[in-house]
Amino acid sequence: MKTKAVRMYGTRDLRLEEFELPQIKDDEILVKIMSDSICMSTYKLVEQGKNHKRAPKNIDTNPVIIGHEFSGVIVEVGEKWKDQFKPGMKFAQQPALNYKGSLASPGYSYEFFGGACTYCIIPHEVMELGCLMPYDGSFFEASLGEPMSCCIGGYHGNYHTNKRNHDLKTGVKEDGYVLVAGGCGPMGLGMISYGIQLEDHPKKIVVTDIDDAKLARAEEVISVEQAAKNGVELCYVNTATMADPVKELMELTDGHGFDDAFVMLPIKPVVELCDKLMAFDGCMNFFAGPTDNQFSANINMYDVHYTSKHIVGTTGGNNDDLIEANTLAAAGKIEPAVMVTHVGGINSIIDATLTLPQIPGGKKLTYTQFDMPLTAIEDFGKLGKTDPLFKKLDEACKKNRGLWCAEAENILFEHFGVEY
Known part of the structure; x- marks a missing residue:
């Protein structure tokens, strides 16, 4: 299985590359990533490179996939987990693993596990900790479940x-x-x-x-x-x-x-x-x-x-916090969409990450199955005068108080022919 991913090789050294994923083991799961929002913590990681506490020291030869606020669809399930997970299931995930005292985390530490990619492999420790969770809802809300x-x-x-x-x-x-x-x-x-x-x-x-x-x-x-x-x-x-x-x-x-x-x-x-x-x-x-x-x-x-x-000082949440975030969002008691001000494709991730403090607004939400320039939601109307896609996105968001929404997400998937 080939994947396209943004990988970190060192300080401010990010590369969008296509490479082969290994065959999953019996205790792993292959997933298709649909959305990944960009966290300021990733900017801090990229600024520090291998000096970051979560980054391996050999990233120059074994680069890691960045991105930890992601969601998607399960593609293939290892034998150990076939009773709990099935291909086609949507998922949310909690990246704060703390597995046996290790600081390893998706988006910081793994060659084949992170959010800024088309496909990745969920390792056994995530499964054992219960950090992969079945989810039913919009992909962007599952991505934003982690920051929430x-x-x-x-x-x-x-x-x-x-x-x-x-x-x-x-x-x-x-x-x-x-x-x-x-x-x-x-x-x-x-x-x-x-x-x-x-x-x-x-x-x-x-x-x-x-x-x-x-x-x-x-x-x-x-x-x-x-x-x-x-x-x-x-x-x-x-x-x-x-x-x-x-x-x-x-x-x-x-x-x-x-x-x-x-x-x-x-x-x-x-x-x-x-x-x-x-x-x-x-x-x-x-x-x-x-x-x-x-x-x-x-x-x-x-x-x-x-x-x-x-x-x-607190950093990250735990499984219970993520479950609470997703439950409250599903019930309409919290609105994760208030965080999002920009939307883009996988090709926008490198520049957005490297210049994150300089880009005004809130969360930069990316969809990894297609290319699209990082675009401010407030610019949809102007762009929609000449681009039918942005006209549809603008209309969908305006119906939702100017906020990103499930309708807008589905418009993108339909436009780019993304199936799940």
Whole structure:
């Protein structure tokens, strides 16, 4: 079986190549990849090359397939798994393996397993950990299930204490104040989408950014009114326009401070701003992974001791988080599509990955079975004046508040003759 894949050979060395996959073993599964969204973590991987903790040291001779936010269809099943999986089944997958303490993960560590390809092989450890999951829905939502599971894992990773005993309560504080700092990127939108639908929801979620256009889009796709229907007060603010951000953000909590804060950008002033805003027993989650392994910020350790401030960091989700993400998306309680601003084909993956921080907007969603330039959803209308494909895509998205959707996905598959 031949596959076409984007492979990493070293720092910023990505190549789109066609090569032969080996025959699967009895404990492996061959899959056809349909969609793969591009994660900032992949950009960080490519910037570090073999120096990344998850990358093998021999990638110059044994390159790895990049991409870990993917979904597709099962093609061939090894003998060991034939009772559980069948050819033709759609799947979602959880890339955070942690198999016997190994950091190996699809999109970082495997020659024949990753998302930026047409076909790949699911290895035995994925199967043994239950990280391959049958799925029934749009491929793009399964791809976005992984980043949403990271957001859900972030919420579950926060915790609070009490002074009566040493019991810890995980999750954000019910009826509390939540800060999503630098929260208008795709992962920030995931945080908001999940937070406003919680049954034990916070009283208020404050989302900060310094870009009015990003704030406007965030409020358009996750409105204040939508949050209010779920009993959550949602507030978008531009801290760049504030004379005294600490004072003005504290006022949004009536002087209480934030019970939970998610740091969505690995920027020193953002970390230090959040640190100054925490309430008693507040939990600050450093969610954004830095590229610089020497990154640091000044934290008030006096408050850590005397006001029970907690500092945690979460990365990735687990199987339960992915199941929750897919279940909530299927029920319409969260909307992963709010993350997506660009769509492209397999030929767009290299340039999009290498220049990811410079491309405005949110998630870059790619479909790996065909070529297509990376295109902003907001440009569909303009392109549709001369291109019938983009006219159809524009009409489909406009029916869905300007968001990517299953109808648009199916239009692409029909146009390019993709079967599954």
